[in-house]
Amino acid sequence: MIALVVLISVTILVVLLSRRPDQPHQPWPIPVPDTGSLPLDGEPVAGLVDLEAVGEAMIDAGYSVTGVRTALTDIARVNGQPSTEIVVLPTALFVSTRRSGDMRTGTVSAGHDSLLLHQIDDLDDVVRAARALPSEPGAIRAAVAHVRALPPPYSPVQRVLAHMLLSAGLAVMLDGSWAGVAVAAVLGVVVGSVLLLTENTERQYRALITVGMAFGVSVCVFTLTRSASTPVCSPL
Template sequence: MISTFIAIAVLLASAVLLIALRPRAERDIAISARAARITGSMPVASTDAPDAAAALAAAEAVGGSMIQAGYSVETVQDVLRDIAHVNNLPESEVLVFPNALLVSARGQGQHRTGAVAGADGQLLLSQIDEVQRTVDAARTGVLDPASTVKRIERIRDMPPTYGRVVRVIGYAFLSGALSVLLGASWTGVSLSAALGLITGAALLLSERVPRRYGALITVGIAFVVAVVVFSLLRAGWGSGILAALLAPLVVLLPGALLTTAVLELSMGHMISGAGRAAAGAMQLVLLSAGIVTAGALVGVPDFDFARHPDLLGPVAPWIAVAVFGISISVHRCAPRRAIPWILLVLYIAYAAQVLGDVFLGGVVSAFVGALCVTPVTALVARQPTGPAALVSFTPAFSLLVPGAIGLVGVADVLGGDRAAAASLVATLSTMVAIALGVLAGSSLSNRMRRPAL
């Protein structure tokens, strides 16, 4: 009951704040002056002669960076079509996949075609924010193609906002905070933070490892975490440490990937949607393989994954949301000016989910959370210091934890548990609910050209 009142108060306070804030002017105005000072770029005019080669290079650079940032194929296609039109190449065609794109720049007798493969690694939140600024400028003609390519190159070379040690510590706090939201005891929170420290260090070290070894790293991390948790469970530490099995693996859970897959399938992008779904399912299988192997080695005690006792009181989760927001901002290197906005979006997401769970149930609460968060991120992106919608949406999405139930379900399947079907059905329902919530909320965010995915 206390948590419900807090959720209502948070939503009311957030609504007042968003209404009171004066909507920002379009980002293009600020970018225009900035781009002119930094790059000497002149806005593209409708009377300019088209340059298919230059426009193609700009589309390849922007499209490749957006794919690496995690935007959906629908959003990437819309942006690249806008870039083609603003550069007087209205006949251009674009074909986007989750890890590649094909662009054909055509118009006024010119025709150039190019293909780009997705780059390895994931962009940091600070890089994603700059990519969105460049997208806003390029799609409206504020940046010419040559300046667009140069800006993307500089973004790829941006150093992380925080050092490696600070990012690892941030992941430890992230893991501990998430364990509070999953119902851990103080012992479970401490264990989650310790395992998060190990996982965070392993994730940063893995950035230098070739992508072909990624599967081994995923299985290895899940195995180490599960061995520790299962061993302590057998030693009698109690169910309060169960959250430590999932919290340190939050970054590896493919919740965003699977939800984007459902979203793209619902919009008719069959190839990309099916590809993302297969990749997300494989990631779950790898994580589950590590957990099942650990269980076979040390033995799994009889306990219920679905049981999340409220051991720390109704106020603790609300404090954990703030810790989680700051920690994930540090670990993913969000711009410092974006942290207050990220916290605002996180509290709105969590409050909406709490109220949705009270009145509508667990699965529908995921829909409510996604429905509320998507337009809010677009409104935040219009503020003078607001980050790109994807920057504030990514941490909020992690609170919904759609992959956690699926991880348990796949682990049960591999372990021969007949009850696993219920977990997998719940995961599928949650993914569909979140995707529908994002799709419904996108009607406003896309109108403001601030897509969350």
């Protein structure tokens, strides 16, 4: 019965979400310059700021260091600068390009602003397009800025409800009772609310938030379990 109730609740939520007007997905057409206007000396079309912007966004999105370096190398090569030197760290990016005989180096501190899943999906489209064809100066940077500005697809209430249903579903999978499922749902609401309130927290402190929430949830569960299992003695 518990599993049936949770399944019906999830089905109703999925139906309601499927009826919401979806935003039409638009590909990210990065402007491609006329091949006749390309520099004769092999200067890159996409400049240093473009590589910095897309590299920083990929690090914020959680791409691997190898994946970021490979993508930036492909973008530089497509834009006529195969000798670009790229050093990628988990929280920093170093890019050196040679333009008109001069070496220019840019440094970006990354990993501070995480991207949501729908932003990561659109960022992947931007990276794929930039790796395929040369682009105009600043076009990649503008596309990345547009991806960062995308609003969340779901409201805060919907996101908290999703955490609640996820917690309740996990309790059902663990063969929880009605009371256990109810407690899990309430704790899911609390965790979802805390995550929404702290989503703008700097990245280095988010691990502490995760550990703190895990500790708080564990204390609540163990306390309730101990209280339920303690016999009540009536005075004689």
